[in-house]
Amino acid sequence: AQSVSQHNHHVILSEAASLELGCNYSYGGTVNLFWYVQYPGQHLQLLLKYFSGDPLVKGIKGFEAEFIKSKFSFNLRKPSVQWSDTAEYFCAVNGRDTGRRALTFGSGTRLQVQP
């Protein structure tokens, strides 16, 4: 069974600090990887995605993530966070080869950015 682990449950940063959120997955096949953001009271929005090719992917709002296949990791980074980045961040995975298209989410990381 596939699973996703997000090691940081709650992160507090000051504005302009750098961000890295960890995500590791367990899956017996080829995967698609996603990071979603959920602002307070809102729905999930796609930040970025990895399907194939360059393992460093860039998303919206200055976020990027790096897929390291040997480590089964897909960490999210941002060089300088803003107060408006306060939200919950979910890493998610689905399978490319099994046809299991439903997303499996990590437990989420709540990011709080202090002005």
Added chain:
Amino acid sequence: AAGVIQSPRHLIKEKRETATLKCYPIPRHDTVYWYQQGPGQDPQFLISFYEKMQSDKGSIPDRFSAQQFSDYHSELNMSSLELGDSALYFCASSFQSGGPTYEQYFGPGTRLTVT
């Protein structure tokens, strides 16, 4: 751009009542997914439909059923509601026929409160 539409946005029901949640996917999207997000939890996959047929099943209780109609909208029917069913129910849609990327777009969710 058109997004996923869910109705109602909020629903309050009593124990043992029934509820019907509706989801209207992005135009031309052929796949609908239902997820349940309990308070402070990550979204859990319930069920999905591709071209009006059930394509995958997750942790959906037997008290729940769903279907996708000819216009691709989907309905989640919930019976004998329990307090534990109180959650945010997300619908997501994707264009599966377009390739293996399986990118899902989420709706705003229906917040169900069972009293």
